[in-house]
Amino acid sequence: MIFDTHTDILYNIVKHRLKGERGVVENYHIPELLEGNVTGGIWTYYTDINNELLTDFDQAIQYIIDELQGSENVQVVTTKSDWADHKVNVILGLEGLASIRDINHIVELYNKGFRHAMLTWNEQNQFATGVGSEEEAGLTRLGCELVKKMNELGMVIDVSHANVQTFEDILSVTTAPVIASHSNCYSLEPHPRNLTDEQIKEIAIVDGVIGVTAVSKFTNPLKPDVASLVNHIDYLRDLVGTRHISLGFDFMNYLNAGEANLIDCQSAASASLVIDELINRGYSSMDINGITHVNAKRVINYILRDDEKTLD
Numbered sequence: 001m002i003f004d005t006h007t008d009i010l011y012n013i014v015k016h017r018l019k020g021e022r023g024v025v026e027n028y029h030i031p032e033l034l035e036g037n038v039t040g041g042i043w044t045y046y047t048d049i050n051n052e053l054l055t056d057f058d059q060a061i062q063y064i065i066d067e068l069q070g071s072e073n074v075q076v077v078t079t080k081s082d083w084a085d086h087k088v089n090v091i092l093g094l095e096g097l098a099s100i101r102d103i104n105h106i107v108e109l110y111n112k113g114f115r116h117a118m119l120t121w122n123e124q125n126q127f128a129t130g131v132g133s134e135e136e137a138g139l140t141r142l143g144c145e146l147v148k149k150m151n152e153l154g155m156v157i158d159v160s161h162a163n164v165q166t167f168e169d170i171l172s173v174t175t176a177p178v179i180a181s182h183s184n185c186y187s188l189e190p191h192p193r194n195l196t197d198e199q200i201k202e203i204a205i206v207d208g209v210i211g212v213t214a215v216s217k218f219t220n221p222l223k224p225d226v227a228s229l230v231n232h233i234d235y236l237r238d239l240v241g242t243r244h245i246s247l248g249f250d251f252m253n254y255l256n257a258g259e260a261n262l263i264d265c266q267s268a269a270s271a272s273l274v275i276d277e278l279i280n281r282g283y284s285s286m287d288i289n290g291i292t293h294v295n296a297k298r299v300i301n302y303i304l305r306d307d308e309k310t311l312d
Contacts, residue, residue, distance in 0.1 A: 002271050003293040004041035005211035005248035006160070006182035008095070010064050011046045012254050014054050017063040025071045028254060029268070033088055036271035040077075040089035040293070042116050042156070042181060042248075049098040050123060057099040064092070065112060078113050080304050083297070091156065091300060093181075096121030096130075103142070103149050115304060116156040118181075119143060120166065128166040131192045138165030139173065147173045154305040159203070160193070160211075160248075167199060177206045177299050182213035182248035184232045191218050197239060204240035207302075209295045211248020212236070214261045224262045230277045233291065242287040246296040247274065 009029055016024040033039075045060060047053060054060060068074055068090070075087035083089050093116030100106055106117070119125075119139075122132030127143035129135050139147065147170055150157055159167050160180045170178060180203060186194040195203075195210065203210055212232050216224030219232065236245050252260045253267040265273050278288050 001039040001293050002037055002247060002275075003089075003296045004038050004268070004271070005179060005209070005246050005296050006095075006213065006250045007041050007043055007268075008046050008250070008252070008255060009041075009043045010092070011044070011054070011095075013067045014045065014060045014063050017067065018055055022067070022070065024067055025074060030071075030073050030088065032268040035269040036267070037275075038088070038268045038271050040083075040091075042091045042093045042158075044093040044095040044116070044118075046095035046121060047099045048096065048121055048123070049125065053099070061109070061112060068092075076113050077300075078115060078304070080301050080306055091115050093117060093156070093158070096123070096125075096161070097127055097146070098123060098125040100127075103145055106146060106149060106155075107153065110153045110155060115154070115300075116158060116181075117150065118158040118161050119146065119170070121161050128169075129163045130161045130166070131163045133163065136163070136165055138163070138167075139169035144169070144173050151175050154303055156300060156303050164199075167202075171202050171206065174206070176303050177208040178203060179209050179211065179246075179296070179299060180248075181211045182215065182218075182250045183210060184213055184215075184218045184229075185235045188232055188235055189218060189220055194218055200236065200239055200244075204244045207244075207299070209244050209246040209299050210236060211246045211296070214249040214251065214265055216260060216262060219262065225264050226262060226273050226277050229262060229265070229274065230281060233278070234281070237287075242283075242290050243295060245291045247271070247292060 013024045075084040092114040119128035120130035122130035124133040129137045157178045158181045160183045184194045186196045220228035
């Protein structure tokens with residue numbers, strides 16, 4: 001089984017809902033997920049304030065909640081006891097917080113079931129600065145308060161898309177492990193979205209995980225295939241061990257951007273090819289289980305609360 005630490009399915013749900021469609025997850029996503037043995041993941045809603053938003057943010061969140069409540073194959077995980085067999089276990093997430101009004105707003109989203117967030121999607125916003133900004137600033141004062149509130153609530157903090165200063169600031173403030181949900185190794189592919197050796201080691205020190213991603217330009221633009229993706233896994237294993245590796249594919253086929261992924265792995269239906277390559281390279285079953293799902297779930301369960309309650 002595979003737990004995918006990054007997919008934009010929530011964004012896709014909103015796009016289809018705006019066209020009046022329902023049953024988006026069951027019709028478009030469940031068949032691919034089951035074919036690729038993807039049994040869970042962090043599903044995110046992405047917002048880019050530099051481009052036109054799909055719709056009002058609060059309306060988008062309501063579309064997402066309505067859709068998932070009507071999906072018989074999905075289990076939304078909000079506490080440690082929520083994981084379900086024979087379901088696709090979903091952590092609701094946010095790829096960027098530019099649309100968040102204030103700290104109380106993140107609490108509202110927590111109460112609606114969200115348990116994950118990246119503070120920025122490349123841009124500079126009221127909380128943090130992303131890799132796409134020319135500014136070198138990191139967390140703002142409000143961003144520091146937000147990190148502390150996310151720790152208090154039991155929400156997963158994701159450092160993918162953060163610039164170097166924001167990354168360092170988050171690591172200096174958080175009291176919980178962090179994840180980099182969809183980032184590869186800068187030493188193998190020097191893209192700003194990838195992680196340096198020092199950043200990789202810092203994530204390992206706090207017992208976090210790195211979701212190796214199938215985005216071609218982060219993997220190997222000249223040879224964007226599964227073998228190149230597993231090269232990043234090999235590198236991480238040699239640097240910090242398999243305990244800190246997970247899979248965050250970021251498939252884009254349903255966003256009409258299939259070429260953005262690997263030539264031999266362009267959708268969730270092909271995700272299990274990574275397992276085949278790991279087997280071919282002699283990874284043990286214990287290491288493969290760790291990489292594919294155990295490591296990510298360990299970190300998530302460490303962060304999640306034990307019980308379900310509405311917080312102020």
